Amino acid sequence: MNYPSKLIEEAVNEISKLPGIGKKSALRLALHLLKSDQSQTEFLTRALTDLRTKTRYCRQCHNISDAELCQICSSVNRDESLLCVVQDTRDVLAIENTAQYQGHYHILGGVISPIAGIGPTDLHIESLVSRVRQNPEIKEIILALAPTMEGDTTAFYIQKKLADFEVTISTIARGIPIGGDLEYTDEITLGRSIMSRTISHTKGN
Amino acid sequence: MNYPSKLIEEAVNEISKLPGIGKKSALRLALHLLKSDQSQTEFLTRALTDLRTKTRYCRQCHNISDAELCQICSSVNRDESLLCVVQDTRDVLAIENTAQYQGHYHILGGVISPIAGIGPTDLHIESLVSRVRQNPEIKEIILALAPTMEGDTTAFYIQKKLADFEVTISTIARGIPIGGDLEYTDEITLGRSIMSRTISHTKGN
Incomplete structure (x- = not known):
């Protein structure tokens, strides 16, 4: 596309490097900033710069944090016997939103992926051990990783590393989502959901 | 949502002020920047700041420009007898991409909208006259404005303002898009496309 100025071309190029934003959306965002008050751009760029340069990570769980220990790690109301291993901050937010879990977290910072060049040493696995x-x-230890090849590999690696410790290792349940339709569920999920069925009533009980 | 740090909360708030980006997408973008190289955030914020503070507008057509006169206005290869009136820069890019138009442009900077508090004096209508x-x-003068109430009002206002000049005023054709289905076209578009039908063969010719 032939942009009307170098400035807008550069802005579009930089914005469209963000995940999920194409050139057309980037142009829309750039023109929006041009039209709105200059303070909006100032606040946005300052927030992004502060985020990138000043963000700290909890020394225990590696989650994003304001202090040396994050709110969850420093809380006295959490169950210290449970540790949930997740890929990143978004997973923590998702699980926290369910209000079903009161234990602690450990953020790996990714999953093992030979294609992306991410090995076990690039993740917070040693600190987990x-x-x-x-x-x-x-x-x-609850392994709450994505049900992908990379997630399964990472879970397998962690399980091996923790084999000598006296801890129970569990994995979050795979199955048909609430509201999901059997007919439209893929074979692997449906197969796993039959294998991992939960017993609701036993004869004589 | 309970964000793990103030910095990420502020970044999410600022990003989600952009049109079409919700809190979840904003969080994804913020975490992406946190994970990528610091230079990406630097380039992005610099491009946005430069865009907002250094952008110039063509003194003739009001399009975004690097110089006092934009590339189109200063080109000697464009048809000086045609002037296309559009709402903003994106419309210029869209029409330029068709490669069907060789005339000049005039960017209004918006459309008349009493609800949004935009009157004729907020737009580049006087400079058009x-x-x-x-x-x-x-x-x-080709009026290429959106077929909305605001666009129609603006077109009507411009037509009145230009009534005393010896110029032809035209509007871009409304009709069924190429590949569009008659059955699924709304009544107003279909009605207009019948009223504005183009004659392809006349008996005896």
Whole structure:
């Protein structure tokens, strides 16, 4: 496309490097900023710069944090026996939103992916192992990773690493989502949901 | 949502002020910037700041421009007798992409909208009138505004303002888009497309 000025071309190029934003959306956003008050651009760029340069990470769970220890790690109301291993911050937010989990978290920062060049040492796996070693109150590790090849590989690797510790290792349930239709569920999910069926009534009980 | 840090909360708030970006997408973008190289955030914020503070507008057509006169206005290869009136820069890009138009443009900067508090004086309508007055080589004004109430009001207002000049005023054709289905076209569009039918063969010719 032949942009009317170099400035808008550069802005479109930079905005469209963000995931899920194409050249047309980028142009729409750039023109929006041009039309709105200059303070909006100032606030936006300052927030992004501050985010990128000043963000800290919790030294225990590696989540984004304002302090050395994040709110969850420093809370006294959480169950210290449960540790949920997730890929990134968004997973923590998603699980927190369910209000069903009161334990702690450990953020890996990604999953093992040979194609993307991410090995176990690029993730916070060693710190998970030493966290389990140093905290005998941890009784169960819940692996809440994506059901992809990379997620399964990572889960398998962690399970091997934690094999010598006296902890229960569990995986979040795979199955048909609430409201999902059997007919339209893929075979692997449906197969797993039959294998991992939950018993609701046993004869004589 | 309970964000893990103030910095990410502020970034999400600012990003989600952009049109078409909700809190979830904003969080995804913020986490993407956090994960990528710091230079990406630097380039992005610099491009946005430069765009907002250094952008110039063509003194003749009001399009975004690098110089005092934009590339189209300063080109000697464009047809000086045609002037296409559009709402904003995106419309210019869309029409330029068709490669069907070789005339000049005039960017209004919006459409008359009493609800949004935009009156005729907020738009580049006066400069359009004086442009037509000063350039007798302009023979036709093409109104290429959106077929909405605001667009129609603006077109009507411009037509009234230009009534005393010896120029042809035309409107881009409304009708069924190429590949469009008669059955699924709304009544108003279908009605207009019958009223404005083009004759392809006349008996005896």
